[in-house]
Amino acid sequence: MRPLDLTEKDPSRRITIYFEGKPYEAYEGEKFPVAMLANGVYWLTTSTEGRKRGAFTFGPVPVKVNGVKNVNGRKLKLRDGMRIERQTYDEFQEQVEIDEDKPLLRYVVDVAVIGAGPAGLGVVEDIGGKLTVALIEEKDWLGGDMWLKGVEQEGFGNPREAIEKLTNFPENVRVFLKTTALGVFDKGEYFLVPAVRNDQLIEFMAKRVVLATGSVDSIMLFENNDYPGVFRRSDALEVINVWGVAPGRKVAVVGAFPEEITAELDRWGIDYIVVPNPKRVEGTDKVERLIDENGNVYEVDAVIMADGRIPDINPVTQTGGRLYFKRGYYRPVIDSNHRIRDGIYVAGSAVSIKPHHANYIEGKLVGAHILREFGFDAEPCIYEEKLKEYEPVARPIPKLPLEGLNAEDVQLCGCGVTLKKVDDVVRSGITDLQIIKRLTHLAMGFCQGRFCLFNGALLVSQRSGTPMDRLDIPVARPPIKNVKMKVVAGRE
Amino acid sequence: MPTRNLPEKSEITVIGGGIVGVTIAHELAKRGEEVTVIEKRFIGSGSTFRCGTGIRQQFNDEANVQVMKRSVELWKRYSEEYGFPFSQTGYLFLLYDDEEVETFKRNIAIQNKFGVPTRLITPEEAKEIVPLLDISEVVAASWNPTDGKASPFHSTAAFALHAEEFGAKLVEYTEVKDFIIENGEIKGLKTSGGVIKTGIVINATNAWAKLINAMAGIRTKIPIEPYKHQAVITQPIKKGSVKPMVISFKYGHAYLTQTSHGGIIGGVGYELGPTYDLNPTYEFMREVSYYFTKIIPALRELLILRTWAGHYAKTPDSNPAIGKIEELSDYYIAAGFSGHGFMMAPAVAEMVSDLVTKGKTDLPVEWYDPYRFERGELRGQALQMG
Numbered sequence: 054m055r056p057l058d059l060t061e062k063d064p065s066r067r068i069t070i071y072f073e074g075k076p077y078e079a080y081e082g083e084k085f086p087v088a089m090l091a092n093g094v095y096w097l098t099t100s101t102e103g104r105k106r107g108a109f110t111f112g113p114v115p116v117k118v119n120g121v122k123n124v125n126g127r128k129l130k131l132r133d134g135m136r137i138e139r140q141t142y143d144e145f146q147e148q149v150e151i152d153e154d155k156p157l158l159r160y161v162v163d164v165a166v167i168g169a170g171p172a173g174l175g176v177v178e179d180i181g182g183k184l185t186v187a188l189i190e191e192k193d194w195l196g197g198d199m200w201l202k203g204v205e206q207e208g209f210g211n212p213r214e215a216i217e218k219l220t221n222f223p224e225n226v227r228v229f230l231k232t233t234a235l236g237v238f239d240k241g242e243y244f245l246v247p248a249v250r251n252d253q254l255i256e257f258m259a260k261r262v263v264l265a266t267g268s269v270d271s272i273m274l275f276e277n278n279d280y281p282g283v284f285r286r287s288d289a290l291e292v293i294n295v296w297g298v299a300p301g302r303k304v305a306v307v308g309a310f311p312e313e314i315t316a317e318l319d320r321w322g323i324d325y326i327v328v329p330n331p332k333r334v335e336g337t338d339k340v341e342r343l344i345d346e347n348g349n350v351y352e353v354d355a356v357i358m359a360d361g362r363i364p365d366i367n368p369v370t371q372t373g374g375r376l377y378f379k380r381g382y383y384r385p386v387i388d389s390n391h392r393i394r395d396g397i398y399v400a401g402s403a404v405s406i407k408p409h410h411a412n413y414i415e416g417k418l419v420g421a422h423i424l425r426e427f428g429f430d431a432e433p434c435i436y437e438e439k440l441k442e443y444e445p446v447a448r449p450i451p452k453l454p455l456e457g458l459n460a461e462d463v464q465l466c467g468c469g470v471t472l473k474k475v476d477d478v479v480r481s482g483i484t485d486l487q488i489i490k491r492l493t494h495l496a497m498g499f500c501q502g503r504f505c506l507f508n509g510a511l512l513v514s515q516r517s518g519t520p521m522d523r524l525d526i527p528v529a530r531p532p533i534k535n536v537k538m539k540v541v542a543g544r545e
Numbered sequence: 546m547p548t549r550n551l552p553e554k555s556e557i558t559v560i561g562g563g564i565v566g567v568t569i570a571h572e573l574a575k576r577g578e579e580v581t582v583i584e585k586r587f588i589g590s591g592s593t594f595r596c597g598t599g600i601r602q603q604f605n606d607e608a609n610v611q612v613m614k615r616s617v618e619l620w621k622r623y624s625e626e627y628g629f630p631f632s633q634t635g636y637l638f639l640l641y642d643d644e645e646v647e648t649f650k651r652n653i654a655i656q657n658k659f660g661v662p663t664r665l666i667t668p669e670e671a672k673e674i675v676p677l678l679d680i681s682e683v684v685a686a687s688w689n690p691t692d693g694k695a696s697p698f699h700s701t702a703a704f705a706l707h708a709e710e711f712g713a714k715l716v717e718y719t720e721v722k723d724f725i726i727e728n729g730e731i732k733g734l735k736t737s738g739g740v741i742k743t744g745i746v747i748n749a750t751n752a753w754a755k756l757i758n759a760m761a762g763i764r765t766k767i768p769i770e771p772y773k774h775q776a777v778i779t780q781p782i783k784k785g786s787v788k789p790m791v792i793s794f795k796y797g798h799a800y801l802t803q804t805s806h807g808g809i810i811g812g813v814g815y816e817l818g819p820t821y822d823l824n825p826t827y828e829f830m831r832e833v834s835y836y837f838t839k840i841i842p843a844l845r846e847l848l849i850l851r852t853w854a855g856h857y858a859k860t861p862d863s864n865p866a867i868g869k870i871e872e873l874s875d876y877y878i879a880a881g882f883s884g885h886g887f888m889m890a891p892a893v894a895e896m897v898s899d900l901v902t903k904g905k906t907d908l909p910v911e912w913y914d915p916y917r918f919e920r921g922e923l924r925g926q927a928l929q930m931g
Contacts, residue, residue, distance in 0.1 A: 101781065101807070113780075113848075123846060143807055145782045146846050147677060238827045247827055373824070468781075482546045483702075485717075487587050491594060491698035494806060499780065501851060525587075530851045531825050538779065539845035542834035 055091040059321055060297030068133035085129040085137065086114065087296040095281030095339035097126055101142045102469045105338060107281030109288040109300075110358075111272060111504045112467025115140055122146045154543030158255045160227065162187045164423060165246045165259035167234045167368065170197020171209075171409045172401025173265035174219040175416020179431070180423055182223040187257050189248055191233045191534070194295070195220050197267055198402075199409045201290035204316045208410025219413075229255070236531035237262050237372045237397065244396060247532075249540050261396050261423055264369060265416060268362035268402035272504045273308055274453055274472060276333035276462040282340030282355045286314050289357045299323050301355030305343045307331040308360030309449060315359075326351055332458065346454070361448045364403050367503055367529035372397055378522035380405065381448035383507070390422045390433075391415075398423065405445035414439050453508070453515055465512070466505030468498030475512055484517035486510060486524050501529050547588055547705065547715040554742035555581035555714065557901065558734060559749050560721050560757055563593040564701050564887050565879055566749035567715070568894035571704045574711035576902055581743070582713065583736060585720040589701045592751055593887060595823075595855025597776055597800055597812055597931060599790045600888040601636045601692040602661045605652045605928045608912030609864070609885075610659050612892045615908060619891035620695060627707055629699040630805045635789035636692035637671060639678070639840070640685045645794065649687040652928070656689065663689035675787055677841045682795070694790060694802055697887060724761045730874050731761075745875040747897060752821075752856035754866075754880035761873055766919045767866050769881035771856045772818035774931055775829040777837075779847040781807025787841070792930055797836035800930045809844060811837065812931040816857070825852040857884040860918070863927040867893060867913035869900060877901065878915055884929055 054061065055078055066081040072089060079088035086108030089097060095107045098114045108114045114126035117138040123145045126137070162185040166173045169190035177188055194200045196216035199209070209215035222228065232250040239245075246257040270285040272278070284292075284300050286308075292298045294317065304325040306314055311327045318325045330346040334356055343351045363382040370376065374393030375386040384405055385393050392398050400419040401412035418436035425431050460473035475493050483489055486509065495509045496502030502509075506526070514521050547562075557573060559566045562584025573580040584590070600620055602613040617633075624631035640646050649665065656663040666688045668680040674688070705715055716738065725733040725740070733742045748757045752771035787803040798814030815832045830852050838845045860866060863883040870876045879897050882889060892908060899906030912924060 143781055143783045145786075145843065147843050149843050149846050151842060151845070235830075236827070245827060485587055487590065488698075488702070491589075492702060497851070499848070499850060530853045531827065531830065532849055532852070535780070535848035535850060537845065538834045538838055538847055538849055540834075541831050541849070542838045542845065544831075544835055 056093045057091045057299045057301070058297060059293065059299050062297070068131065070131050070134070071136045073138055079131045081132065083131050083296065085116070085126050085131055087292055087298055088131055090292060090300070091298045097281070098139055099141045100469055103141070104279060105281055106279060107283070107339070109284040110279050110467070111500065112279060113142065113499050115142060115144070154539070155253045157543065157545060158253065159258065160187055160255065161258045163259065163427065164261045164263065165189060165244070165257045166263045166265055167246065168197065168265035168267055168401065169195045169228070170265060170267055170401055171199050171413040172416035173197070173263065174216070175413040176263050176265060176400060176420040177222065177226055178219060179417050179420025181226040183424060183429055184225070184427060186226045187259065188226060188228045189232050189234050189246070189257065190228070190230050193231045195228070195230070198287060201287065201294050202317065203294050203320050206409050208408070212409070233534045235536055236533050249536050252537065252540050254540050254543065261398065261426070263419055264372065264393070264397065264399045264403050265401045266365050266368040266403045268406060269365050269503050270358065270362055271360040272508060273331065273358045273360045274463050274465070274508060275331040276459055277335065279464040279467060280334050280336065280340055281338065282336065283334060284355060284357045286357060286359045289314060290317060293317060293321060300357060301353065303353045304355045304357055305331070305351055305353040306357050306359055308358050309451070310359045310361045313359045314357050326353070331356065333462070346457070360451070361446070362402065362406050363448065363507055364405065365503060367501055367533050369393060369399065369403065370528035371531055371533050374399070376526055380445055381450050382406065383526060391419050406448065407443050407445045411440060411443035450521065451511065453511055455515065465508055466495060466498060467500065468494060470495050470505065472512070475509060476516070479513055479516045484513055484519060486513055487527055489513065490527050496527055499535055501533070502527065547717045549716065549718050549738065551583070551716050551719055551736060551738040551741050552581055552714050555579055556743065557581070557745040557747065558583060558741060558743040559747045561591065561748070561750035561753070562588045562715060562717065563591045563749065563751060564589070564697065564704070564890040565751065565882070565893055567701055567704045567708060568890045569747060569749060569879065569897050570713040570715070571708035571711065572894040572898040573901065574708050574713035576898060578902065580713045581741065582715045583719050583721055583734070584715070584717050587717050588705050588715060589697065591753070592855045592858070593697050593701055595776065595853055596697050596887040598694045598697060598804065598810060598887070599636070599800060599802065600694055601689070601790065603636050603638065603652065603656060603663055603687060603689050603692060603928070605655065606912070606925050607655055607659070608909040609927055610656050610661060611909055612889060614659055614661055615895065616889055616892035617691060617693070619895070620693070623704070623891065624695065624700070627703040629696060629703040631693060631695040631700065633691050633693040635674070635688060635690040636792065637674060637789045638687040638792045639671065639683050639795070640687065641682055641795040642684060646685050653687060661689060662691060663687060674789060675791060677786060677843050678791070679840065679842055692790065696805055721757065721760070726762065726873065731876060745901060747877045747879060747901070749879050751880045751882055751886055752858040754858065754878065758878070761876060763870055763872060763876070765870060765872060765916060767878065767881070767915050768918055769858050769860055769866065770819035771821055772816050772859050773820050773822060773854050774812060774816060774857050774884065775825055775833070775852055775854045776810060776812040777830070777833045777852045778804070778808040778810045778850050779844065780850055782809070782847065783807070791840060793836070793840050794930070796839045797832060798930050799836045799840060801837055801840065808850065809847065814931055823854040825854050859883045862923040862925065863929045864924050865889070865913050866915035867896060867910055868915045870915060883927065884931055885927065
């Protein structure tokens with residue numbers, strides 16, 4: 054077993070890869086960051102500003118693979134003998150192979166469901182068998198965030214068994230895993246949802262679209278919060294429960310919602326401490342210690358941010374939905390049929406943060422509304438009533454620790470936008486988020502604000518006294534997830 | 546700082562807080578005039594912050610060459626004085642056949658006549674300037690190293706800040722609703738933020754100019770229509786990878802360059818409209834990727850971060866309407882820039898300020914005569930890309 058392996062892996066799949074010239078034990082098909090983590094290596098790439106970065110917080114993870122630069126290390130699946138090296142963000146491949154453009158794939162369906170978490174699966178459970186469905190999921194598993202859980206979930210019991218039950222699809226449901234939707238576009242009677250799977254462009258034409266696109270983990274602001282060894286809650290869950298690798302030998306859990314990860318750590322016997330008020334992490338190539346606001350020093354080799362989740366608003370705003378602010382986060386304005394506008398529905402934690410089972414019921418509610426639209430009998434009000442039993446999570450609006458922090462070491466976003474850079478603009482008197490975005494590049498990089506816009510808004514609100522619901526929140530533009538130019542460059 | 550509070554009165558009011566309105570206010574305030582800008586959203590929000598960042602003197606007629614030469618001088622001066630990014634990294638037009646070369650030779654002669662140092666270069670020289678180019682089909686290139694690009698965000702913010710220092714007022718999130726006119730004289734404007742007393746109004750609303758003209762009751766035919774143009778930006782790459790603005794008419798009327806932040810930015814001649822809609826389209830993402838990767842194959846492996854749309858406020862000859870409209874006193878227009886507003890703004894500000902304060906200007910403003918449409922005296926099509 055490798056230093057951080059939690060489970061025995063299939064020895065027939067054992068391979069050797071080389072990182073920075075050194076051999077490491079890995080398994081065929083394993084993700085590159087997971088294999089390196091298992092071997093205790095956290096630093097995988099370097100930002101343009103020269104900051105060391107791992108794969109479990111924010112920012113892209115470009116690496117050189119067998120001499121080819123700018124390969125997405127986060128999604129890289131390993132094969133025997135691969136030679137991988139670090140690079141900086143701005144390095145790119147100047148000489149490229151002009152491979153044949155892959156022919157376009159096109160599917161025409163009644164409903165495109167984007168996101169296969171409990172909400173998306175709830176929708177499909179209702180409408181599958183009656184309508185043709187394309188279920189589009191970016192990850193390589195069904196069940197979304199719930200698939201990452203090991204402990205029992207309210208209303209579902211064992212999460213994996215529940216998901217397996219929900220994924221016996223009828224014939225008219227086509228599942229597209231590892232498929233990233235790029236946006237939703239109006240095309241008369243249809244909506245066009247272009248998507249990419251393994252550099253292959255796919256066009257889905259759908260009469261109705263469901264955004265079951267989920268939430269993102271809140272990024273906490275402390276010094277060196279981008280350091281290798283800092284984990285988002287969801288990434289920590291994935292390495293533990295999907296890949297059987299521990300985030301570290303001794304872990305600190307920070308943030309307002311530690312219980313969202315500690316039960317899982319307990320289950321595997323991973324040693325952890327809960328630190329509510331982190332100020333700084335330090336170390337040479339990875340986290341070695343965490344210092345809190347009271348000056349306590351904790352020797353740890355990983356830090357997991359469990360500060361709650363917020364709806365991913367980018368698919369909503371790209372599609373033309375409006376937002377309001379309630380319970381501590383921005384969420385879509387929906388009509389009585391759970392639509393953000395004609396033909397486009399939204400369900401699950403894209404609407405509000407609540408337990409998996411509530412998201413599933415909300416999916417079924419949306420499914421019932423869609424069935425009615427297509428002339429089938431359905432009772433949305435049953436699900437409406439059930440859903441009322443769940444009060445969405447209220448996330449306390451964090452007070453940003455603006456005093457006493459070295460704001461130059463605090464990353465507001467993974468693209469080199471520090472807390473200081475934005476705060477300097479805000480303190481110069483510019484408090485329009487639209488202008489701040491353009492002057493600092495906040496929300497204009499790889500994640501298009503998915504991880505950084507909320508904290509930017511919070512900073513403006515806190516400095517200017519403008520309530521969060523009065524801020525002019527920039528909308529997301531297509532593509533809602535980055536896509537290589539060659540994928541969309543082909544011509545029929 | 547821009548405010549949301551409308552002053553009670555202002556000698557001069559500029560409607561529209563894009564780069565043109567802001568630089569006009571800057572220039573007038575610098576000359577000691579009392580001036581207020583009214584912007585319906587935030588400064589730069591209309592077309593300026595959506596523009597392709599390019600600033601060129603390579604035009605195909607004497608007026609635009611002279612005006613852009615002056616504009617570049619002003620860009621240079623103010624970027625140094627105010628400290629915003631403007632770089633003279635040149636414009637490189639890739640030419641693919643003899644006919645194109647002949648056309649550009651004529652353009653170069655006009656440019657050289659006014660001291661703009663454009664010259665024809667070989668494909669190999671073009672590749673030295675941008676090593677990433679695919680020159681396999683290129684036969685020559687038109688190269689002017691003194692053209693350039695600027696950050697629309699930092700430049701507009703700097704002009705706005707200094708306009709305010711000279712005493713101009715910038716009012717945001719305020720929409721002009723009507724004119725108050727007595728006996729053919731402007732007395733004031735009704736806005737969403739109340740009434741402002743004013744005697745001189747400058748319509749700098751570009752894509753929205755026809756709406757303001759109608760509001761003012763102008764009968765002179767000044768055809769300006771909003772067309773949707775889109776742009777793309779890729780992930781940032783090593784600085785200096787694509788220094789100049791690269792233009793290819795063969796490949797989709799494409800323009801592309803690298804921003805000071807490192808991303809490759811640009812667009813193609815994919816036009817929709819007239820429309821006020823600004824939703825980016827999937828078809829654009831495909832078109833721009835097809836053409837860009839023909840010009841620079843290495844872009845194939847770069848990630849598209851974002852696309853967006855803005856307006857080209859187009860006139861029939863792609864030249865703006867700049868001047869005084871005589872049927873109302875005192876009403877000026879500087880609009881219809883057809884995709885050239887950002888680059889022209891500092892010179893336009895000078896021309897308009899001259900007209901307002903002196904009634905004349907040394908720059909060839911007649912070329913942009915707003916009455917030319919009514920008289921049927923269209924100019925030659927201004928060289929447009931994207």
